[in-house]
Amino acid sequence: MLPTREVLTTHGLRDMLDPALRSVGEPTALAAQFTESANFYLSLRYRADILRVIVYGDHPCCTQPHLATACDTRRRAALRLLACFCHARDGD
Numbered sequence: 001m002l003p004t005r006e007v008l009t010t011h012g013l014r015d016m017l018d019p020a021l022r023s024v025g026e027p028t029a030l031a032a033q034f035t036e037s038a039n040f041y042l043s044l045r046y047r048a049d050i051l052r053v054i055v056y057g058d059h060p061c062c063t064q065p066h067l068a069t070a071c072d073t074r075r076r077a078a079l080r081l082l083a084c085f086c087h088a089r090d091g092d
Contacts, residue, residue, distance in 0.1 A: 004021055023082065024044070
């Protein structure tokens with residue numbers, strides 16, 4: 001797997017390095033923290049001047065409603081900085 005920096009540079013997206021590395025780093029670290037296995041999925045897609053970062057882990061959903069709510073709240077809070085960063089750059 002190629003590092004994010006190398007992929008963006010190879011595709012002529014050097015001007016997006018800083019925001020892309022920040023956008024990849026935080027959800028990747030969180031996926032590693034919340035995922036039970038050592039594996040998770042990371043995808044970078046660039047189309048129509050938009051960089052899309054997708055990260056999936058195998059963190060199981062909680063079966064008890066109050067635990068599921070607490071878990072979701074914890075994950076959303078962990079991504080709050082990334083959300084602010086994206087919104088500041090007209091992203092979502």
